[in-house]
Amino acid sequence: MKVLVLGGGGREHALCYVLSKSKDIAALYCLPGNGGIKQIAQTVSDISLSDFKGITEFCKKEKIELVIPGPEEPLVKGVKDVLEKAGIKVFGPSSFCAQLEGSKIFAKELMKEAGIPTADFKVFDNPSEAKKYIKKKGAPLVVKADGLCAGKGVFVCDTEEEALEAVKKIMEDKIFGASGERIIIEEKLEGEEASYIVITDGKSFKALPTSQDHKRLLDGDKGPNTGGMGAYSPTPLINQTLREKIEKKVIEPVLAVMREKGNPYVGFLYAGLMIANGEPYVLEFNCRLGDPEAQVILPRIKTDFLELVMAGLEGNLADFVLEESPEACVCVVMASKGYPGKYEKGKLITGIEKAEALPGVIVFHAGTKEEGGKFYTNGGRVLGVTALAPTLPEAINRAYEAVEKIQFEGAHYRRDIGHKAFKY
Ligand code: AMP
Numbered sequence: 001m002k003v004l005v006l007g008g009g010g011r012e013h014a015l016c017y018v019l020s021k022s023k024d025i026a027a028l029y030c031l032p033g034n035g036g037i038k039q040i041a042q043t044v045s046d047i048s049l050s051d052f053k054g055i056t057e058f059c060k061k062e063k064i065e066l067v068i069p070g071p072e073e074p075l076v077k078g079v080k081d082v083l084e085k086a087g088i089k090v091f092g093p094s095s096f097c098a099q100l101e102g103s104k105i106f107a108k109e110l111m112k113e114a115g116i117p118t119a120d121f122k123v124f125d126n127p128s129e130a131k132k133y134i135k136k137k138g139a140p141l142v143v144k145a146d147g148l149c150a151g152k153g154v155f156v157c158d159t160e161e162e163a164l165e166a167v168k169k170i171m172e173d174k175i176f177g178a179s180g181e182r183i184i185i186e187e188k189l190e191g192e193e194a195s196y197i198v199i200t201d202g203k204s205f206k207a208l209p210t211s212q213d214h215k216r217l218l219d220g221d222k223g224p225n226t227g228g229m230g231a232y233s234p235t236p237l238i239n240q241t242l243r244e245k246i247e248k249k250v251i252e253p254v255l256a257v258m259r260e261k262g263n264p265y266v267g268f269l270y271a272g273l274m275i276a277n278g279e280p281y282v283l284e285f286n287c288r289l290g291d292p293e294a295q296v297i298l299p300r301i302k303t304d305f306l307e308l309v310m311a312g313l314e315g316n317l318a319d320f321v322l323e324e325s326p327e328a329c330v331c332v333v334m335a336s337k338g339y340p341g342k343y344e345k346g347k348l349i350t351g352i353e354k355a356e357a358l359p360g361v362i363v364f365h366a367g368t369k370e371e372g373g374k375f376y377t378n379g380g381r382v383l384g385v386t387a388l389a390p391t392l393p394e395a396i397n398r399a400y401e402a403v404e405k406i407q408f409e410g411a412h413y414r415r416d417i418g419h420k421a422f423k424y
C-alpha cells in the first residue's frame with residue numbers, strides 16, 4: 001500500500017518510522033517532512049499543507065491509497081472531507097468531529113451534554129461581560145480562546161488582573177484573530193496532568209500505551225508552556241483503576257455522543273486530563289496524536305502499525321489485538337535557543353549518528369533540514385532524542401547519554417524528563 005503522512009515534526013517522523021517497518025508498505029511519502037523523515041520516506045516540499053486540491057492531485061498521480069494527517073490544522077480544515085470525496089482514504093476525523101479540538105466551546109458543550117467530567121465554564125462573546133464575570137468570580141481562573149491558536153490560546157490566571165489582561169489580549173487586541181471572537185472562562189483545576197490517547201473506528205477503540213508530556217520549558221515544570229519538551233511511556237500515574245474510569249467516564253461517552261450526532265469519530269483521539277483525587281477531568285480534546293507523546297508511544301506498539309490503522313479505518317478494532325512492548329520509552333526534546341519565543345535557524349547539528357549507535361536509541365527529527373548530507377536546525381523543537389530500555393531509569397539514562405553526543409549552537413533541553421514518574 002502507498003501511504004502519505006501529512007506534517008513535518010517529530011510526531012510525523014515517529015509515524016513514518018513505524019509505518020516504514022509495516023509489512024504492507026509499498027511506498028511511503030511525507031508532506032512536507034523534515035531532514036530525518038527524508039531518510040525513510042519520499043518528502044514532498046512543493047505542495048502546501050493547506051492546499052487540499054494540490055494534495056488530492058498528488059495522491060491521484062502517485063496512486064496513494066491512504067493519507068494519515070499528523071497535525072490538527074488540516075483535519076480541522078476538512079482534509080478528510082475533501083480527499084474522501086475524491087476517493088482517497090484518510091485516517092483521521094472529519095471536520096465536524098475535529099471540532100473537538102478546533103473549537104473549545106464545541107468540546108465543552110459536548111462534554112456537558114455527555115456528562116463528561118470537566119471544569120465548570122461559561123462562554124462569552126463580549127469583553128465587558130467577560131470582565132464583569134471575572135470581577136464577580138475572582139481568581140484563580142482559566143481564560144481560553146475558542147479556536148486554534150497553535151497551543152498558545154490558554155491563560156491560566158492566578159490573579160484577577162491576569163484574567164482581565166487575558167480577555168483584553170484575546171478579545172480587544174485580537175492577538176489570535178477570529179480564533180478569539182468567543183472565549184471560555186473556566187475554573188482552575190489542581191492535580192497532575194496526563195494524556196490518554198486512543199485509536200477508534202467510531203464504535204470501538206483501543207487505548208494506546210499511556211504517556212506523560214512535560215509542557216513547561218524548564219526543569220521542575222518552570223518557565224513558559226511549550227508544545228512539549230519531552231515525554232515518557234508508560235506512566236504509573238494511570239493505573240488500571242484510573243484507566244477504567246477514563247474509559248467509562250470520558251472515552252465511551254464522547255464516542256457515543258458523536259455517533260448519536262450521526263458523525264462517528266474515526267481516528268486518534270487524545271484526551272488531555274487533569275487527575276485530581278484519583279478522578280479524571282478533561283482539560284481538552286485533541287483530534288490527533290500528541291507531539292512528543294507519539295515519539296514514546298509508537299515505538300512501544302509491537303503490532304504492525306499499518307494493520308492497526310487499517311483496522312481503525314475498516315471498523316475492525318473490536319477484535320484487534322494491540323500488543324504493547326514491556327519496555328519503557330523516553331523522549332528528550334532538544335530545542336533552539338529562544339524557543340518557544342523567537343529563535344534562529346540554520347545551525348549545524350552534529351553527533352546524531354553517534355547517538356543512534358547507542359542501543360535502543362532513535363533520534364526523531366522535528367525542526368531539521370538536510371543539505372549535502374548534513375543536518376541543520378530549522379525550527380523551535382529540533383530533535384526528539386528517544387530511548388527504549390527495559391526499565392524507565394535505564395531509558396532515561398540512555399536518552400541523556402544520547403543527548404550528550406549531539407551538538408548544535410544554543411541547544412536547550414530539560415534534564416528531568418521522566419522524573420515525574422518516581423513520585424507516583
Ligand atoms: P488546553 O490547551 O486546554 O489543554 O490548556 C493548555 C494547558 O493549560 C493545559 O495543559 C493545562 O496545563 C492548563 N489548563 C487548561 N485548563 C486548565 C484548567 N481548567 N485548570 C488548570 N489548568 C488548566
Ligand code: GLY
Nearest residue numbers: 227228290291292
Ligand atoms: N504535547 C501536547 C500536544 O501534542 O498537544
